[in-house]
Amino acid sequence: MAMTRTISLAIESRPECIELLGGAVNGLCGLTALPPADVAQIELAVVEAVNNAVEHAYHGEPGHAVLVEFRLSPEAFSVSVRDRGDPMDPLQLTAPVAAVKPDRADPETWPLRGRGLSIIKSCMDSVEYHVGDGQNTLTMRRTLKGSRPA
Amino acid sequence: MVVTHRTVEGIDVIALSGRLMMADVAQVRQRLLDVVEKGGGKLALDLAEVGFMDSSGLSVLVSVFKAARLKNGEVVLLRPNPTVRSLIELTRLQQIFSIFDEEATALARLR
Numbered sequence: 001m002a003m004t005r006t007i008s009l010a011i012e013s014r015p016e017c018i019e020l021l022g023g024a025v026n027g028l029c030g031l032t033a034l035p036p037a038d039v040a041q042i043e044l045a046v047v048e049a050v051n052n053a054v055e056h057a058y059h060g061e062p063g064h065a066v067l068v069e070f071r072l073s074p075e076a077f078s079v080s081v082r083d084r085g086d087p088m089d090p091l092q093l094t095a096p097v098a099a100v101k102p103d104r105a106d107p108e109t110w111p112l113r114g115r116g117l118s119i120i121k122s123c124m125d126s127v128e129y130h131v132g133d134g135q136n137t138l139t140m141r142r143t144l145k146g147s148r149p150a
Numbered sequence: 151m152v153v154t155h156r157t158v159e160g161i162d163v164i165a166l167s168g169r170l171m172m173a174d175v176a177q178v179r180q181r182l183l184d185v186v187e188k189g190g191g192k193l194a195l196d197l198a199e200v201g202f203m204d205s206s207g208l209s210v211l212v213s214v215f216k217a218a219r220l221k222n223g224e225v226v227l228l229r230p231n232p233t234v235r236s237l238i239e240l241t242r243l244q245q246i247f248s249i250f251d252e253e254a255t256a257l258a259r260l261r
Binding site: 014015018019040047048051101102103104107110119122123 | 172
């Protein structure tokens with residue numbers, strides 16, 4: 001009987017540890033029929049979510065835990081990234097994707113930062129953010145059956 | 151992340167190899183900015199051997215682009231793999247970066 005399977009990993013809030021998650025994403029996605037391009041998108045979304053936890057929730061301070069929970073069901077691959085740092089403004093999640101269109105003639109449209117959330121939203125089918133009990137949780141989901149919603 | 155630098159007729163050509171993620175960006179950014187500062191501001195960035203890049207890696211590309219433009223220069227990208235190209239297009243940065251499959255064509259653009 002098909003059921004949801006879960007695996008949790010914890011990394012320290014250091015940039016050097018984030019790369020370790022790439023192998024986990026690729027290994028787990030190998031259990032699905034997702035094509036390589038889709039797996040790459042999921043890996044990118046997970047890395048961006050953990051980047052945000054390290055850089056914004058913990059302000060680059062090492063020694064904290066970032067928990068990453070992967071859930072694989074016949075219908076979807078879901079990933080939750082949890083931290084206990086400063087929460088994100090939930091309104092950031094509802095901001096339009098890629099609001100700034102880069103223009104070669106206008107340096108104001110060449111920001112160095114601020115692309116992570118829009119990348120996550122573009123790569124996954126749904127993204128939710130929850131703050132409670134001192135823990136911030138970003139949960140993202142990728143549908144496995146059929147085509148992605150437009 | 152391995153950074154290899156050479157000069158072709160006054161144009162800097164830098165090849166990156168590995169995964170360009172948050173852990174590497176400070177070092178790579180400084181290396182590339184040093185090249186732009188010491189050179190003529192014309193840079194071809196070969197991404198053929200970059201297997202993965204995140205938004206912090208993109209920030210390195212944008213930093214170098216800004217620095218080059220301050221010298222009236224230009225940065226072009228060479229041979230990004232499909233994953234990296236997809237990220238560039240997702241963030242619409244192909245609007246500011248010209249992307250080439252052949253080094254000779256990229257160098258011709260920069261001359």
